[in-house]
Amino acid sequence: MRPSVPNARRLSGPRACNEEGPPVLKKTAFSHVRTPKTLLKKSLVALVLFFLGALSAYLLPFLLPSSATWVPWVHHPLLPIFVMTVIFVAAHKPIERLIKKLLEKYFFQKKSFAQMTLMDLAGDLAVNLDLQEIANLVVNTFGEVLQLKTVTLLVPDPLQNNFEVASAYGWTISASKKVRLAVDTPLLKMVHQTGPHILMRGPVLQSLSWQEANALARDLDSLRAGWVIPLFVKGELVGLLAFGALVPDTVFDQGDFHFFREFSAAIGPCLHNALVVKRLRQLNFELQDSQSQWVQKTKLNAIEKLAAGIAHEIHNPLAIISGKAQVLLMQKGPKQLEPNVQDALNTIVKQTRRAADITRKLLLYSQGSRGPQEWVSLEKVLDETLALLAYQASLDKIEITRSLDPELPRYRANMQEIREIFLNLLLNAVEAVGQEGKITVEMKYRREEEILEITCSDTGKGIPEEHLDKVFNPFYTTRHEAVGLGLFVTQQITHRYGGSIRVESQVGVGSMFILQLPCSAETARNGDGEKHGESIFSSKSGR
Amino acid sequence: MTKKLLIVDDEAEICEFLKSFFEDRDFKVATAHNGAAALEQVARFEPEVVLLDIQMPGMDGLQTLKKIKDNHPKVKVIMVTAVETQEKIEEAMRLGADNYITKPLSLEYLEKDVQDKIDLLAKGT
Numbered sequence: 001m002r003p004s005v006p007n008a009r010r011l012s013g014p015r016a017c018n019e020e021g022p023p024v025l026k027k028t029a030f031s032h033v034r035t036p037k038t039l040l041k042k043s044l045v046a047l048v049l050f051f052l053g054a055l056s057a058y059l060l061p062f063l064l065p066s067s068a069t070w071v072p073w074v075h076h077p078l079l080p081i082f083v084m085t086v087i088f089v090a091a092h093k094p095i096e097r098l099i100k101k102l103l104e105k106y107f108f109q110k111k112s113f114a115q116m117t118l119m120d121l122a123g124d125l126a127v128n129l130d131l132q133e134i135a136n137l138v139v140n141t142f143g144e145v146l147q148l149k150t151v152t153l154l155v156p157d158p159l160q161n162n163f164e165v166a167s168a169y170g171w172t173i174s175a176s177k178k179v180r181l182a183v184d185t186p187l188l189k190m191v192h193q194t195g196p197h198i199l200m201r202g203p204v205l206q207s208l209s210w211q212e213a214n215a216l217a218r219d220l221d222s223l224r225a226g227w228v229i230p231l232f233v234k235g236e237l238v239g240l241l242a243f244g245a246l247v248p249d250t251v252f253d254q255g256d257f258h259f260f261r262e263f264s265a266a267i268g269p270c271l272h273n274a275l276v277v278k279r280l281r282q283l284n285f286e287l288q289d290s291q292s293q294w295v296q297k298t299k300l301n302a303i304e305k306l307a308a309g310i311a312h313e314i315h316n317p318l319a320i321i322s323g324k325a326q327v328l329l330m331q332k333g334p335k336q337l338e339p340n341v342q343d344a345l346n347t348i349v350k351q352t353r354r355a356a357d358i359t360r361k362l363l364l365y366s367q368g369s370r371g372p373q374e375w376v377s378l379e380k381v382l383d384e385t386l387a388l389l390a391y392q393a394s395l396d397k398i399e400i401t402r403s404l405d406p407e408l409p410r411y412r413a414n415m416q417e418i419r420e421i422f423l424n425l426l427l428n429a430v431e432a433v434g435q436e437g438k439i440t441v442e443m444k445y446r447r448e449e450e451i452l453e454i455t456c457s458d459t460g461k462g463i464p465e466e467h468l469d470k471v472f473n474p475f476y477t478t479r480h481e482a483v484g485l486g487l488f489v490t491q492q493i494t495h496r497y498g499g500s501i502r503v504e505s506q507v508g509v510g511s512m513f514i515l516q517l518p519c520s521a522e523t524a525r526n527g528d529g530e531k532h533g534e535s536i537f538s539s540k541s542g543r
Numbered sequence: 544m545t546k547k548l549l550i551v552d553d554e555a556e557i558c559e560f561l562k563s564f565f566e567d568r569d570f571k572v573a574t575a576h577n578g579a580a581a582l583e584q585v586a587r588f589e590p591e592v593v594l595l596d597i598q599m600p601g602m603d604g605l606q607t608l609k610k611i612k613d614n615h616p617k618v619k620v621i622m623v624t625a626v627e628t629q630e631k632i633e634e635a636m637r638l639g640a641d642n643y644i645t646k647p648l649s650l651e652y653l654e655k656d657v658q659d660k661i662d663l664l665a666k667g668t
Contacts, residue, residue, distance in 0.1 A: 311625045312598055312625045315625040315645075315646040315647065316554045316556075316557055316625065316646065318646065318647045319557060319646040319647040319648055320556055320557060320560050321647070322647035322648070323560055323561070323564070323647070323648060323650055324560065326649070326650040326651070327564060327650065330650065330651070349647075352647050353647060356645075356646070356647055372633070
């Protein structure tokens with residue numbers, strides 16, 4: 001066992017100030033204390049005193065010198081009573097102290113053991129900085145050792161400007177977590193008024209007017225507590241330890257209260273440190289967060305400027321190249337070109353469009369979700385995208401199937417961004433499949449989770465495991481002719497809508513991209529309501 | 544009736560290229576390389592349709608568009624953009640642009656659109 005008692009003495013510094021304070025509470029806090037222990041102590045003291053007195057009275061004549069036996073008052077019948085009274089008065093205090101010591105030593109060892117356990121705990125907590133761990137240890141040990149019904153530890157939440165439950169013993173966490181005490185609730189006002197004194201439900205309520213008492217009782221009821229120990233550190237309230245007893249009329253004696261004060265003085269600083277650490281961590285996290293946001297914003301601004309500049313400079317020459325090729329292709333009659341030349345010109349037109357797409361994608365990514373939002377029929381956008389790809393797919397023996405939820409809701413988004421998502425996923429799949437294979441696009445609405453899920457799977461060559469975490473990186477590509485922005489842009493758009501995208505793949509078998517967008521039932525309903533006619537159409541054809 | 548088209552772009556080569564393309568299709572074409580010149584041409588040349596680049600040094604396409612529409616509300620204006628900046632396109636449509644088209648241009652679409660606008664004018668709308 002650790003030398004916890006000296007420790008406790010040392011930590012009991014603020015005790016002196018605990019003794020001061022409003023007299024009304026001091027009186028009420030102890031005037032009702034009558035425990036079996038006190039009764040036993042009092043009767044033992046009385047018994048011992050009576051025995052001592054009787055013995056002294058009996059022995060008095062023998063103790064007096066023989067010459068004194070002639071003195072008449074020696075034989076006076078009231079003398080033993082007088083002697084007994086003197087003994088009672090003189091020996092009362094020392095005897096009481098002795099009895100108390102003996103009792104505590106032999107009969108109430110269990111209690112002091114409990115107190116030692118708790119003081120030990122307080123010592124252990126001094127090196128712990130984790131608020132949750134401290135809170136759990138305090139409430140559980142306090143509750144177990146003192147055999148209480150409920151114990152709740154509340155700590156201040158500086159962000160919300162109230163007190164929240166850090167941990168609870170004897171009632172469920174979920175129920176206790178609902179309790180929040182605003183700084184202006186009667187209980188906290190009371191605690192701030194009375195300082196570090198322990199609040200006892202009964203006496204405190206009696207000392208208040210009925211309205212105030214009612215309000216305070218509500219707070220105590222919400223905490224299921226009969227007692228509240230405020231934890232003050234340097235005048236700052238760092239927590240409240242509220243507890244309720246198992247037996248309705250339980251009372252604690254002065255020694256218990258003395259111990260509670262020592263205990264609270266010991267755990268107060270631990271709690272204070274943990275709270276400071278927690279706040280620091282929070283601030284640090286916020287700082288990191290805003291810093292990374294700022295970096296991201298700066299990066300995006302730079303990309304936007306660059307992309308806009310590049311777009312302007314590049315799109316003009318591309319327009320001329322593509323335009324001249326188109327002029328040649330439009331020639332009819334005798335001027336019509338050979339098929340192989342036409343092919344070459346078609347390629348030129350197509351490739352200039354692709355080159356322009358690069359800057360367009362970069363701009364789309366850097367500009368964020370600034371485009372107008374509307375109710376988008378995902379099915380319609382998917383079909384439009386599929387139509388774009390149909391020509392290429394038919395050339396390459398690629399079979400594209402779609403499987404749609406019959407009750408697919410409309411989605412509020414920027415149409416162009418949604419088109420971009422489909423186009424990138426499908427282009428990616430077409431590239432992966434190569435000459436021959438299957439692509440399946442699946443869309444379903446998971447009503448319970450309020451998630452719109454778009455799955456695009458292919459029977460392509462698959463992605464090696466070591467590349468899986470890189471596919472969403474910008475400019476990552478395995479193809480010579482690709483830029484590597486498609487999946488990156490898709491991911492950025494998805495994130496902008498609060499969604500997520502992941503990929504599952506097996507080399508030689510194929511890949512599956514799973515994109516999830518949050519879509520609340522409420523939103524889905526609104527979307528359906530807005531253009532009902534079209535939504536019926538889309539759900540019909542989705543079957 | 545002669546079809547008159549004004550092409551406004553700060554890039555001379557684009558102007559020249561589009562000019563020859565539309566002249567081959569029996570249009571009477573004038574060009575301008577900035578906003579001020581464009582306004583002057585609209586007044587003097589009286590085109591039915593203007594192809595107007597959004598991004599130009601000095602008075603940009605949007606400002607030019609506003610002035611054209613203020614002074615010659617009948618003239619049809621098709622905006623030509625290097626990139627689809629949603630905000631600018633919205634702004635252009637709000638200012639009264641009749642359509643927009645992005646570079647690289649699809650000539651087939653452009654020709655059809657210009658012809659449509661002229662047909663609309665002929666019908667008196």
